[in-house]
Amino acid sequence: MAPSDLQTSLLVSLLVGGFVTAFLHAALPTHWLPFVLVGRAQRWNLGTTLASVTAAGLAHIAVTAVVGGLIVMAGLALDQWVTGLLPWLSAGLLFVLGLFYLARATVRKPLPAQGPELETPEQTVSQAAAFWGLVAVMAASPGEVLLPLYLSSAEEGLMVLGLLTLVLAVGTVLGMAVFTTLARAGASILRLERWARYEGAILGLALIGLGLLVVLHQH
Incomplete structure (x- = not known):
């Protein structure tokens, strides 16, 4: 395989892996349960709930991209001192x-036999405060699991980093929307929490797999 073909194959693998990682990370209850509970409290329809999911997801990834950019800058500066360190540092973080x-x-710990009941509380804050409060919560917590992906693509240039950010945004927003919609539609919260339990194992294997791709690319 020609070097250019190998580089393209690695890039595609990292982008696909980034999408899968972002989608699986969005399965964590912190990425959808607040939208279900606040949506019920504010009596939002599905459209308003998904609008808050989209805005919060994009804010989440925007902050992640900023932090990722700072990590890339630090990594590139470090790589000038220790040649070839950057890919191994990225792989190590992924592992x-x-x-x-x-x-x-x-x-x-095992989950209880019955999941929590989702009662509809009384509306206590304004619609705008509830909406932007959710956005602020997600913006204040960058996706730490996504940051090594930026380091993996540090030497590929701004265009690749921008494409990676777009892929992560699509995967995150889509994942948050899917699990929020399932919960709103009456899917058992217990089942979704069990999925989140397995999500951790799947996410871990996906990150290790991405780390192996980075290592193999060095040989």
Whole structure:
């Protein structure tokens, strides 16, 4: 395989892996349960709820991209001192995060036999405050699991980093929208929490797989 073909194959693998990682990360209850509960409290229809999901998801990725950009700048500066360190640092971070999610999924306590009832509380804040409050919560927590992907693409240029950000945004917003919609439609919260439990193991394996791709690319 020609070097250019290998580079393209690695880039496609990283982008596909980034989409899958972002989608799976969005399955965590913190990425959809607040929208279900606040939407019920504010008596939002599905359109308004998904609008808040979209705005919050985009804010989440925007902040992640800013933090990722700073990490890329630091990584490139470090790479000038230790040639070839950047890919190995990226792979190492992917491995560590992957093992962390696998370990957390393994030791997590069993869920109770019955899931929590989703009552409809009384509306206590304005619609705008509820909407932008959700956006602020997501913006204040960049996706730490997505940051090593920026480091993996640091040497590919701004166009690739922009494409990666777009892929992560699509995967995150789509994942948040899917799980929020399922919960609103009456899917059992217990089942979704069980999915989130397995999501940790799947996410861990996906991150380790991405780390292996980076390592293999160095040989």
